[in-house]
Amino acid sequence: MSDEFDLWRSMSTAADVAARSHATPAHLAAVQAQRLAALVAAARGAPLHARRLAALPDDASLADLPSMDKALLMAHFDDALAARDVDLARARAFVRDAARAGRPLNGRYAVWESSGSSGNPGLFLHDPQAMAVYDALEALRPGWADPRAAWRGAAPGARMAFVGAIDGHFASFASVQRLRRLNPWLAPMLRSFSILQPLPELLAQLDAWQPTRLATYPTAAALLAACQRQGTLHLRLSQLMTGGETLGAAQREAIAAAFGCPVRNSYGASEFLTIAAECAHEALHLNADWVILEAVDERLQPVPEGTLSYTTLLTNLANHVQPLLRYDLGDRVRFVPGRCACGSPLPVIEVEGRQDDVLHLRGAHGQWVTLLPMALSTVLEDEAGVFDFQLCQHDARTLVLRLGAGEEAGCWARCREVLQRHAAQQGAAALRLRHDPDTPPQRGRSGKVQRVVAHAGVKPDAAERPPRRGKLASR
Template structure:
C-alpha cells in the first residue's frame, strides 16, 4: 500500500526544523509570520467558508487577532466549503473513516485522513497533504528528546534494530495515532516486524499477557493506560522492562509520571499533540514542554476569548496550523488549558515553554464478581460509547463499585434509543473486561458538565472515602 510521503519536501522541512532549533526566539517569530501570511493567502484563495467569515478587506498581512474564532462544530457543519480542495467531500470521507479495513490508506492517493474523538460534542475529520505530513515527520524525528541509552546497548545495536515498540491505544478506528503508526510501518517495512499495536479495549489480563510475550523495549500510549500497566507491574503480573515510555493525548500528572517510572523502570517522555496538529509540543531532557511555534500558533485566552498574558493559566487556547493549507485551521478553539512561561529553558531551545493541563477524564475502578478490582480506562470507555453506540456528547459518572450513571442531552424517542445502545455496549464491555453484570442508570435531557476551559470532563470516578 502506498502512503503520503514526499522525500524532497521532508528533506527541505527537516533542514529548516534543524536550523530553527539552533536559532533564536526572533528567528522563530520570523518563520511564524512568514508562514502565517502564506496560510492566509491560500485560505483566502481556496476556502469559501473563511472568506465568508473574515472581515472585508482581509489580506495575508492582516493581524491574526483581527480574525474571528472558529469552532469544530462550525467547521464540520460547513466542511465542503471549509476545505480548499473541492474533491474532499464530507460524506465520502465519513464513509471512508467508517471502514476499519482502510486505516492508514491514503485518500485519493494523496491525503492522510484521521478522525478525532467527540470530546467537544462532535467528532472531527482531518485531512493532511504531503506538506503537512512532512512537517509532522520532521518535528517528530528531530525534536523529540529520546532518553540516553546504556553505552553497551548503543555499541552493540547502533541502529536500534533490536528495539521492539508497542503502541497501546484504540486501534480499530481512524485515529491520528493509529493512522500514524500504520503509515510509519508502511514507509519503513522493517519497523513492521518490530512494532505492534495492542488494543486498550481487550481485557486487561489479555493485554498484559500479550505485552509479556512481546517484551517491548519502548511503549507509546496514554498516561492513564501507562499508569494501569504500572499497577500491573507492581503486583507482578506485567513483567516487561521498557527503556522508554512515550505518553500523550491526556494530562500527565507528576504523581502519575513518578508511578510509571518507578514501576515500569523506563524513562517517561511526554508529548503534546491533537488531531488538529499532530506535533504541538515535545518534552526536552529537562522535562519542559516546548511548543513547535515555528509551525503552530497557540493563543491562550480567557473564558471571554480575551488574550491571557504569559505566566497566567488560560481557560482555553486558540490554534492556528501553519502547515496544513488544504484544511485551514485559523484561530480554532482547541479548548485545552495552558500556561505559557516567559523564561527560556535551560536546554537552550528557542521554542517557548508551556504547561499543559488537558483532558481530565478519570479511570473507573469497579468491582468484579470475585471482589477483584478492575480498572476501566477513560479512553476505552469513550471509544465504546462513540464507536459502538454512536454517542459523542455524554457524561458518565461512577456511583459505586458496581454502578454507573450515564447522562445524555438527548430527549424523546431518539434519546431512549441512544441510551439503550449505550447501556448495552457498556454492559457488554464490562463483561469482556471480567466485571460481570454492572448497573447502568440513564438520565436524558442532561447537559454535559464542562469546566472553565469549555472542554467536557466526560468520565468521572466516584469520590474516594
C-alpha cells in the same frame, strides 16, 4: 499516482526543522509571520474562509482573524477545504473502513477522526506537506539533550508497542500504520495493541512480544504500571512515552518506578499531531515554528504569561488543505515564563486537557462550589495513591468512584477521605461518595478514559459561571 510521500520534500522539511531548533525567538516570530501569511492566502481559496476573511487585508495580524471551532468546521466541512478533490461524504466513507487507517485518501490526504467525547466527532484532513512537518517534528524534536534519541527506536533488537484504540482512524494509530507502510523495514519493530480488549489478553500479548519502548495514554500507562508492580506484567522497557491525556507528576513517578525507565510526555491533537515535545527537563516545548497557540479567557482574549487559560486557540501553519485559523482547541494551557534550562529557544507550555469535566456541587450554604478536575486528579494521585480511576457525578451532592483492576483493594477508604477533605476545603456541603466496584473506568471509542465526569443535569445558573467550551484534544 500518489504524491503522499516525496523524499526531497521530507529531507528539506527535516533540514528546516533542524535549523529552526536553534533559532532565536525573534527569528521564530519572523518565521511564524511568514507562514501565517501563506496560510491565510491558502485559506482564501476555501469558500468558508473567503467569506470570513473578505473584509480583512492581506497583511491582517493574527488577532484580526476570526476564530473558529469544531462545530463550525463540521457544519461547513466542504466549504472549509481549500481543495476540491475531496468532500465530507468521501471522507466519511473513507473512515468507515478501519482497515484503511494509515492510508491516504485520494492518494494524498491523511484523514484523522477525533474521539467525539462531546458528541460531535471531527474529521481532519492533512496534506503531504503537513505530514512531512509532523514526521520531522516527531523525529527531531524529542531529543534536545541527546541527538541520538531520535534513532534509538531503530537499534538492533528494539521493539516499539503502541497501546491504544486500533479500530478507527485515530491520529496515533493511523500514524503507526502509515509508518509501517512507508517503511517496511520498520514494520517488524512496530506493533499496535488494543486497549479495549480484556486486560489479561493485553498483558499476555505484551509479555509475549516484549517491547523495549511503549507509547500509550497516561491512564493506560498507570494501569500497566500497576500490573507490572503486581507481577502480572513483565516488561523491560528503555522508555515509555505518553500523550493524549494529562500526565500528573505523581503519575509519572509511579509509572517510571514500576518500569524502571524514563517517561516522556508529548502534546498533540488530531488538528496538529506534534504540538509540543518534552525535553530531558520534562518541559513541553511548543513547536512554535509550525503551530501557534493562543492562551485565552472565556471571551477569547489573551491571558497574561504564566496564567492558565480558559481555552486555547490553535493555528496550524503547516496544513493548507483544511486551514485551521484560531481554532478553539478546548484545552487549557499556561505559557511558562523564561527559557528552559535545556537551552531550547522554543516556548515552554503546561497543558491541562479538556477531557475531564469541571464539577459543580452545592455548597454548605446553598451556593455552587466548583471542583477542578486537575485538583481532583491530583489529590487522588498524590494523597490516595491511585491512578486508574473514574469519578462520576451522580447529583449535586454525590460522586461515584470507579477504580481500575490494577488498584489495590484497600484504597477506597483513602480515596473517600481525601475527596471529602478536598471538597470540604472548597466549601462544598457534606459530600456523599459511593464506590462502584463492579464497573471499571469506562473508555471511549478512542480508548481514553475521561477521569472526571460531570452530570449533565447539574447546571448552575449561567450568571454564576461562564459557559463551558471545551473538548478533548486527542492524539
